[in-house]
Amino acid sequence: MCSLDRVHLNLHKKPSDQVQLRNGILINFNIISSQAPIFSQKSYTFSLDITNNRNKTIFVCQISAQPYNINRSHLVYEFLSSTKNFIINPDNGAIIQNIDYNNNNSNHYYILSGNKYSLFSINNLGQLYLISSMLNRTSEEYFELVIMISSSSSSSISYCRTNISIIRSPNWSYFNCPIMPIEWMIEEESPIGTKIGNIKEILLMINNNSELIEQIKMKLNNNNNNNNDVKAFHFNSSTGIFISKYRLDYEQKHFYSFSIILEPNELHCTLSIIIKLININDNPIIFDQKSLIYTINENNLIPYYIGRIELIDLDQLFSYEYKYYLKNISSQISIDLTTGSIILFDKLDREIHGEKLQYEIIAIDNINQKKLIDVLIININDLNDHGPIFEKDFYQININKSSQIGSIIFQIIALSYDPIMNGNISYYLINSSSIFSIDKYTGNIYLNEYIPSIITNFTLIIEAIEDGINLIDRTNVFISIINDDYIFFKLENLNQCFIDENKLNGTNICTIGKDSIDFIYYLIDPMNLFDVLSNNGTIINRKIFDYERDKHKYNVTIIVQDRKNQSILLSSINVTIYIRHLNDNPPEFLTKNFTKLLYLFYPLINTIIYKIEFIDKDQSNLTYEIINDIYTSYTLRTYTNSIE
Structure with a gap:
């Protein structure tokens, strides 16, 4: 594989010079300064690849120049020094077509007609060249050439006709990219689908209706920070037309901005688009609701400035002059006719006036004779200035002796004139008791222990304290204990529990309970001297007693439990068992x-x-x-x- 040869020819700065190729070949050239043609480039670079190429002659590159005198349209190119490796076509130019079909080197070729502006030339090899840069200044789309072919060997003459079509590439250097943003205006609330503007029309105006505009493509710039703005519009990238997607509201957004990128990229042109809305008077003047609602603390000073009534004009296109009035005259407040200032003349008490005061107000425009009506609201903020109060000084309740541990036997409630946020009340038991307790927050009174049989009543002293202030109230709760032992016990047998001394173990002493399928009996005896039958509460002895040696009476407790859930204690009773004396010892x-x-x-x-x-x-x-x-x-x- 042969390497590529590169040649750089500097043909403009110096009238003569010499260049050397990589293979050592020297090329000399001279330029006559007087009326010398001007080369299209200061230097030329070309590459040559002769791999697997068997042709004797290979096209390397084209060198073109502009005549000093434009009327001399024909230039002849030659090397100043000969070289066996390169030849230069004296009628140099871009090869357009090869006319020599028979590879006959004895032919001569001449352009007879159609070579307008002397743009083309043909050499003795039958190669048709473009030899002038004047083509860019022409507007023709094609050229029709008639070529005569003369054979020196046969003295024959023939003719051929060829059409050369011109494909012109856009010259983007002539394109003017707008520097300033493109601004359009549209009235707010315009119908959906309203045409806003056309980018192509602006480009055509700036570029003097250049045909380049038709070859430009447009796309939205997705990297723009205001990408959401473009969502309000529909953009036709082919026509460059923008239309609205929604009814745009000036009060929500005054303008929209985004950008459009023009292609091809070699333009380096990005258009900034700004769409401004034209405000119209489409919103009525209304009361500012924030200026109609106020909150003040009770027990205020008088007179007291509350605030000022304001109006809202979203469009701000017309002048107005409103006066303010109370619909119903009140001694509590007044409203300034011009400024709308609100003055309070009454000392407010939330517990008397309630949560809020309401007044109907009127605003009348003296210019346009328009009337506005709304409601002024004054919320009264409660201060914690009232202590708790019990409804009664004395409460009386009844509970069963068999009430269960953990049950709520009563709820005591103290009231406060202050609302919930200032009326948090806590409850306490003043006289301590292990049998009862009270919930600090709800006032629920709970039973903590089983009520002993000996207690028939109990009095609780309850104190209520309101948070944040040193105000309290007290009340008494009188609790009567209802003895419901008869449900579970034979009370008539309670005083008949005797056993003679010397009785054997297991002797029935007395039956306290009742036969039932719902509950069972247990005996609490710390000395373990007695037992009880669980089905009916019959007490029996577990020891033979001697009157002369043992105690004469014993106290035990019988409890009743639910048969299905024995963790539930239904009731209990204390029983005294007496040992009876017998004369069983001689003196x-x-x-x-x-x-x-x-x-x-x-x-x-x-x-x-x-x-x-x-x-x-x-x-x-x-x-x-x-x-x-x-x-x-x-x-x-x-x-x-x-x-x-």
Whole structure:
């Protein structure tokens, strides 16, 4: 593969010079300064690839020049020094067509007609050339040439006719890109589909109706920050026409901006488009609602400036002169006729005047005689200036003794004249009790423990405190305990629980409960001396009692639970069990009292000779006396009874 040869010819700055190719060939050239033609370029660069090329002659490049005298349209090109590697066509130009079909080198070729402006030339090889740059200054779309072919070998002459069509590429250097943004205007609320403007018309006007405009393509610039603005319009990229998609409102947006990119890219032209809306009087004058609603604290100073009534004119196209009036005259407020200033003359109390005051107002335009009517609203903001108050000083409630732990037995409520945001009330129990508690926020009173049987009533002292102020109120809750033990117990047997001493274990003492399929009985006995039958509450002993050794009575508790859910305690009762005494022990002498008696004389009658003590385990110790009732006999007796 052969390498490419590159030649640079500087044919303009110097009248003569020499260039050397990479293979060492030197090319010399001279330019006659007087009336010398002007080359189209200062230097020429060409490449040559002869890989697999068997032709003897290869076209390398074209060098063209402009005659000094435009009337001399024919130039002859030649190397100043000969070279065997390159030849130059003296009638140099771009080869348009090869007329030599028979590869006959003895032919001569002549252009007879159609070579208008002397644009073309033909060499002896039958190659038709473009030899003048005047083509860019012509407007013809084609040229028809008649060529004569003369053969030197046969002295024959022939003719051929060829048509050369001119395809002209756009010369974008003549295109003027608008520097200033393109601005269009459209009335607000114009119908959908209203034509706004045409880009092509503006380009044609700037470029003097240049035909280049028809070859330009247009597209929206998607990299524009205002890309949302273009969504309000429809753009025809072929015609350059913009039309509206929506009814545009001046009060919402005054103008829209975006950009259009023109192609081909070599134009480097981006058009800025600005569409401005023309404001029309399509919005009525109205009250500014913000100027009609106010909030002030109660207990205000008087007189008190509240605010000022304002009007809104969105279009601002016409002048007006409104006066302000109260529809119904009030001693509480006044409104300035001209400025609309609102003055309050009454000290407001939310608990008296309510949450808000309303006044109907009128605005009349003295110029256009238009009337506006609306409502002025003054909201009264509550201050925390009222303490809590209970409805009653004393509450009385009844609850069952069998009430369940955790149940709500009552709710106490204190009222406040202040609204919810300032009337947060907390509740407290003043007299502490483990049986009852109260919810701080709701006032619900809960049962914390089962009520003992001995309690028949209870009084709770409740205090209510309102948050943020040092104001309180108190009330009493009297609780009566309703004994509903009869539902679960045989109360008539409550005092009949006796057991004789020496009774065997498991002896029935008494039956307190009732037969039921809904509840069962349990016994609470810390000493574990008794038990109870769960089906009917019969108490039995688990110990043989001795009256002389054991306690004479015992206290136990019987509880009743729900049979299905034994975690629910229904009721309870305290029971006292008595141990009855039996005379089951004989008396015994105290041996320490035995002694011998010796008398030296006879004691007097009824004299106590000696006292004898006995032990009786069933009752108590006994003392017996020996007396002589007569001189010949003695009597043994107690203090109350005598035994012979």
